[in-house]
Structures are given as structure tokens and as C-alpha cells.
Amino acid sequence: MIDDVKFDDQTGPAGIPPASAPGPDRPASLGKLVEQVSELASRLVRAEIALAKAELAEKAKKSGIGVGLLVVALLIFAYAVGVLLLAAVYGLGTVWPLWLSALAIGGFMVLVVAVLALVGAQLLKKATTPPESVQRVKDDITSIKEGMQR
Structure with missing residues (x-):
């Protein structure tokens, strides 16, 4: 090479x-x-x-x-x-009649999509919130600043 x-x-x-x-x-x-x-x-x-x-x-x-x-x-x-x-x-x-079977399968699919969308939205909501450690660091900084002013 x-x-x-x-x-x-x-x-x-x-x-x-x-x-x-x-x-x-x-x-x-x-x-x-x-x-x-x-x-x-x-x-x-x-x-x-x-x-x-x-x-x-x-x-x-x-x-x-x-x-x-x-x-x-x-x-x-x-x-x-x-x-x-x-x-x-x-x-x-x-x-069943063909229209009813199509309606049942379609309804089941909509139900599965709704459950997946709700679970996905909740996971996304949890992922976009700041971690607790960030809030603790902010609290520590505030405490240090208050301690230095005394």
C-alpha cells in the first residue's frame, strides 16, 4: 500500500x-x-x-x-x-360479507396505529424533557451564588 x-x-x-x-x-x-x-x-x-x-x-x-x-x-x-x-x-x-371483513381489518389496523402513535408520543415527550441532573446543576449554581453573596 x-x-x-x-x-x-x-x-x-x-x-x-x-x-x-x-x-x-x-x-x-x-x-x-x-x-x-x-x-x-x-x-x-x-x-x-x-x-x-x-x-x-x-x-x-x-x-x-x-x-x-x-x-x-x-x-x-x-x-x-x-x-x-x-x-x-x-x-x-x-x-362475513367482503365489505365487513375489509372494515374489520381496517379498524384493527387503525387501532394498532393509534396505540403505537400514543406510545411513541409519550416516549418522545420523555426524551425531550431536560434530564433531572440539569435541574440539579442549576439548583447547585443558584445555591453557590447565594452562598457567595452572604
Whole structure:
């Protein structure tokens, strides 16, 4: 994955030619070593950033495919529920008149929707009220201010 670090006969690690590389007869100066370390560090950071970008792109691609499949599944499920409701109407239509069975299934669905809406509204109401800890913090701040004024 790291393309800019190459090893071959003409260059050493990080593209440093062997002639300028320190050897037993040619010690590197401190400035040269610092320069090499900073170059290697910057290449490492760039390589890590490139790797992170590639990993995020791969995860985003997989997440997008997953979301797409879930949407298709949900759409098919919605049609399946409609077919099952129609089957329930026709099933009751064997015992009752068809209009009465459709009315009973429709009424049951409205009842289920009403119960779900009421429960959802109550949960939403609880979620939008500030937590008790916020009120306690406000009370503590008020008490501290009153204590400092005395």
C-alpha cells in the first residue's frame, strides 16, 4: 500500500542514494540524520493517512451497499404486509360479507396505529424533557451564588 518507499539497487530506504548513506568509513552528520528522520516521519504520516482514507472508503462502500439492501428489503416487506392484509380480508370474507371483513381489518389496523402513535408520543415527550441532573446543576449554581453573596 505504501508506494513511495522503494528498495532497489540504486536507492536505499526512503529514496536515499547509497553514496550519501552513511557507511563505516563515512559517518552521517547530525543534520543529515535529522533530515532523514523528518523525511521518513512525514512519509509515514502520509502513508498512514492514505491507508486511513482507503479503509474509510471501503467501509463507506460496504455501508452504502448494506443500506441499499435494507431499503429494498423494507420495500418488499411493505408489499408483503399489503398482500397479507388482503389475504386476511378475503379470509374473513368467507365468513362475513367482503365489505365487513375489509372494515374489520381496517379498524384493527387503525387501532394498532393509534396505540403505537400514543406510545411513541409519550416516549418522545420523555426524551425531550431536560434530564433531572440539569435541574440539579442549576439548583447547585443558584445555591453557590447565594452562598457567595452572604
